[in-house]
Amino acid sequence: MSDTPKLYACLYAKEFPAQALLRLRPELHNLPCVVMDGEPPFQQICSLNTKARLLGMDHCMTRIEVDTFPNSVVLSRSIQTEAVTKGILLECAGAFSPHTEDLSEDTACICCIDISGTTNLFGPPEILANTLLERVRSLGISAQVSVSSNFHAAVCLAKGLSPRNPIQVIASGKESVVLAPLPLTVLDLTEPQKETFAFWGIHTLGMLAVLPEEELIARMGQEGKRLRQLAHGNCAHLFMPVELDFVLEELVELDTPVELLDSLLFVINVMLDQLVLRAKARILALASATITLSLEGGGSHSRTVRPALPSTDIQLWIKLLHLDLEAHPPHAAILAVTLHAEPGSTSKVQSGLFSPQLPEPTRLDVTLARISAIVGEGNLGRAVLEDTHAPEGFRIEPFALPARDSATIAPSQTQLSMRKLRPPETVSVRLQNSRPTALVYRERRYVVEHAYGPWLAEGDWWNQTLWGFEQWDIVARAQDGSLLCCCIMRDLMRDEWQMAALYD
Amino acid sequence: MPSASVLRLQIESALAHKIPSALTPAPKMVRPIAATGIEPLDNAMRGGLPVGAISELIGPECSGRTSVALSFLAQITVIGKVCAWVDVSNTFDPATAAAAGINLARLLWVRCGVSHPDAARARRDFVLPDRYFAPPPVKRGLHGGGFGSHPRNEVKGISDAVASLLQQETTAPRCAEPPRRTRLTQKTFEPNYPPSSTIRRQPSRSAKPWPRMEQALHVTDQLLQCGGFSAVVLDMGGMAPEFVSRVPLATWFRYRAAAERTQSSILLMTQHPCAKSSAELVLQLLPAEALCDEITVFTGIKSHVEMARQRFTQIADNILPLRKLPQSVNALSWHSRTSWTGRR
Structure with missing residues (x-):
């Protein structure tokens, strides 16, 4: 074992149900908010914010009592949101050490971090505690941090710290002195133990610590010995680290069903803010974002956006998500929003000095999404030719900046090109000896000067999409002398003459 | 009085x-040019567009x-740049472009x-008439193979068979004049896909083009930005x-400014x-003439x-001569040949 002295930092976030719900709702921060738990009508306050406490509200108040306070915001407890938020806190703690233990209680989130030997990396414990607290604050959670060489001393102190003085570091050997003024509530006492200590007139850890050990054991058993060690700050602990998965996910349950996408964007903005913050803490960017909307009536609507390069630009993400949701709107009102992101590396690609000017990938993504909103999905992209002789022998794939050059050689002579008519226009054709001699196209009559053909093509006869054409290249002239070079087709399935393309 | x-x-x-x-006034600019790949045109324009x-x-x-336009784009894509084709009437043909x-x-x-x-190609539901799906009648008798009905049942339908042989034509009383033969109606086999004449598609040209023109102008704006x-x-x-011609002139002016800023060539x-x-x-293109080099194929x-x-x-020179400058040739022509025509 290494001889590095043990050092633990404890992060304590009280009123966790309220904090988890208010984290992504900055508009409620200045209002008295209470979180109710339980089955209606027996709901009780399980957590509340400072404003509500100052108004006189307290835990275990019933719904009727809460209703007597005007302007108070009543939220119902969301275990799912708390779990997500706790995961975020643990992940934030995990940035300082992979040894993190989760000691969360019902309405408080406690995590203890083994920070032994991190002085060279994060500085002395005071600075580490400050950094940790700042990180946690940027996540929208207020917490207290204590550092001690004893695990339980750190936990007890963190529970006893006031929000005004959220950081305290216990020097090694001074545990019992620092813990002495703390009330007994920082220990998880059972009801009989609480009663006994109250009966004895023991109110602080200091008073508990000076009780004679043998007599205490005689009256309270081995549990009494443990409590006395806790009060002394020398109780041993077996550290059980949690294994953390790095999951970039945020969840918001809306108070009222939302139908307008624009108002949803405010929520998404806050969520993205948090996701980007967490990704940046690991020097990562967001590679793709999946938004899942829980809808009224039990359905859900999920969309994924993946730009060409991973990005931490919140405006870009908002724009892409907005355009995507506008193109594919949910069919019912929205009850909850889950935003899941995949992390990607932030590595920047260095373009060559003499490489040709290309569109900037992130701007191109937004531009393509905007154009897609204008012309409709599937109407833009790059054409890929298919191995077929069918008239529309291509498919459209999403446009992306090509990574490597595929050799294309420009032909040596000018090629005559075609303008396809989609859909083909009907023409009436006069035939002589089964060759076209005249045609009427767009209400003009043309006399055929040269007719080349017929070129026969057919395919897919084994399928329902069978097609067959007889093609003619026509050079025709109208009465006013204008020339028409075109390709006309006789659809063998319909027996109908069509103008397929113009040579231009 | 302040001076001008x-x-x-x-x-x-x-x-x-x-x-x-x-x-x-804006300073005169000598713009960089990009070749079109059509030699006579490039020569006349001193390099290209x-x-x-x-x-x-x-x-x-x-x-x-x-x-x-395609020849110009080919020259650009060959050197690794990207370009865009805003297709107002959906006439671009990828095969020709390739x-x-x-x-x-x-x-x-x-x-x-x-x-x-993504409208799939027209599907033709080829369904056989029901009578082809009916199971063939069970053959009876010796000719239906063994294990059929007993031979004595063979005579059961004989009277019907004889009656059908003696048709009305043969049994009806007739007079001396030769009987008028009714011509057998020819049995016709009709294709059983739906007749196309009833579904006549309306040409898209009749629709007003304003929506797609508006889309195209917006898209071009986005691309230039x-x-x-x-x-x-x-x-x-x-x-x-x-x-x-009803597109407001301000649009083109805006495009000109955007093109200058982003150094992209707009081809209209x-x-x-x-x-x-x-x-x-x-560049004003005049009506073309068809080449008739071959009898069997269209050549261009x-x-x-x-x-x-x-x-x-x-x-070239700063000095303005008294005489009118020799004007450069501004009318030219070239041959555009179809891709199946060999080099001439």
């Missing part, structure tokens, strides 16, 4: 925050405008006004002039000039072009 130059300075400084150098400006290709249908040498991976194709891009596209072709070659294909003074170069056309407008032509 002082006044000008005052006005310019007052407007400086809105319009930089309001009263100073201007970069960062609007070039207009005007001409009737079948005059060779698309060939010029044949012209365009790297399709470097071409963004935007189709405007297409409501169902994005930047990085070396060429943007706005293909309005299939639109009637009365529609195209129309039937009638519409960009007016915003166009740096106007001979295009004629006239340079209707070219701004800021470079004058």
Whole structure:
């Protein structure tokens, strides 16, 4: 074992149900908010914010009592949101050490971090505690941090710290002195133990610590010995680290069903803010974002956006998500929003000095999404030719900046090109000896000067999409002398003459 | 009385925050050029089409405008740049573009006004009539193979069979004149896919083109704002002039400014000039002539072009001669051949 002295930092976030719900709702921060738990009508306050406490509200108040306070915001407890938020806190703690233990209680989130030997990396414990607290604050959670060489001393102190003085570091050997003024509530006492200590007139850890050990054991058993060690700050602990998965996910349950996408964007903005913050803490960017909307009536609507390069630009993400949701709107009102992101590396690609000017990938993504909103999905992209002789022998794939050059050689002579008519226009054709001699196209009559053909093509006869054409290249002239070079087709399935393309 | 130059300075400084150098004419620019790949055209334009400006290709249908545009894009994609084709009437043909040498991976194709891009090819439900699905009648008798009914049942239908032999024609009383033979009606086999004559599709041309033109103009705006596209072709070659000419001139002016900023060439294909003074170069294509080199295959056309407008032509010398300068040839022609024609 290494001889590095043990050092633990404890992060304590009280009123966790309220904090988890208010984290992504900055508009409620200045209002008295209470979180109710339980089955209606027996709901009780399980957590509340400072404003509500100052108004006189307290835990275990019933719904009727809460209703007597005007302007108070009543939220119902969301275990799912708390779990997500706790995961975020643990992940934030995990940035300082992979040894993190989760000691969360019902309405408080406690995590203890083994920070032994991190002085060279994060500085002395005071600075580490400050950094940790700042990180946690940027996540929208207020917490207290204590550092001690004893695990339980750190936990007890963190529970006893006031929000005004959220950081305290216990020097090694001074545990019992620092813990002495703390009330007994920082220990998880059972009801009989609480009663006994109250009966004895023991109110602080200091008073508990000076009780004679043998007599205490005689009256309270081995549990009494443990409590006395806790009060002394020398109780041993077996550290059980949690294994953390790095999951970039945020969840918001809306108070009222939302139908307008624009108002949803405010929520998404806050969520993205948090996701980007967490990704940046690991020097990562967001590679793709999946938004899942829980809808009224039990359905859900999920969309994924993946730009060409991973990005931490919140405006870009908002724009892409907005355009995507506008193109594919949910069919019912929205009850909850889950935003899941995949992390990607932030590595920047260095373009060559003499490489040709290309569109900037992130701007191109937004531009393509905007154009897609204008012309409709599937109407833009790059054409890929298919191995077929069918008239529309291509498919459209999403446009992306090509990574490597595929050799294309420009032909040596000018090629005559075609303008396809989609859909083909009907023409009436006069035939002589089964060759076209005249045609009427767009209400003009043309006399055929040269007719080349017929070129026969057919395919897919084994399928329902069978097609067959007889093609003619026509050079025709109208009465006013204008020339028409075109390709006309006789659809063998319909027996109908069509103008397929113009040579231009 | 302040002099004109002082006044000008005052006005310019007052407007400086809105319009930089309001009263100073824009300096003449010698633009970089990009070759079109058509030799006679490049020679006449001293290198090719201007970069960062609007070039207009005007001409009737079948005059060779698309060939010029595709040849220009081929030259751009070959050197690794990307370009965009804004297709107002959905007439772009990828196969021809590939044949012209365009790297399709470097071409963004935007189709405007297409409501169902993924409409599958017309399916023809080929269903056999029901009578073919009915099981064949059970053969009876010896000829149906063994294990059939007993031979004595063979005589059961004999009277019907004899009756059917003695048809009315044979049994009816007849007079002396020869019987009038009823001609057998010819049995016709009709194709059993739905008749096409009833479903006559309305040509899309009859619809007003405003929505797709509006889409195309918006898309071009977006592409120019994005930047990085070396060429943007706005293909309005299939639109009637009365529609195209109603696009406000401010649009072209805006495009000109955006093109100058992002250094992309805008190629405008129309039937009638519409960009007016915003166009740096106007190529008027005249009606083409068909080439009749072969009897069996169509070989191509001979295009004629006239340079209707070219701004800021470079004058070799600063001294203005008294005589009229020798004018450069502004009418030329070349052959555009189909891809199946060999080199001549």
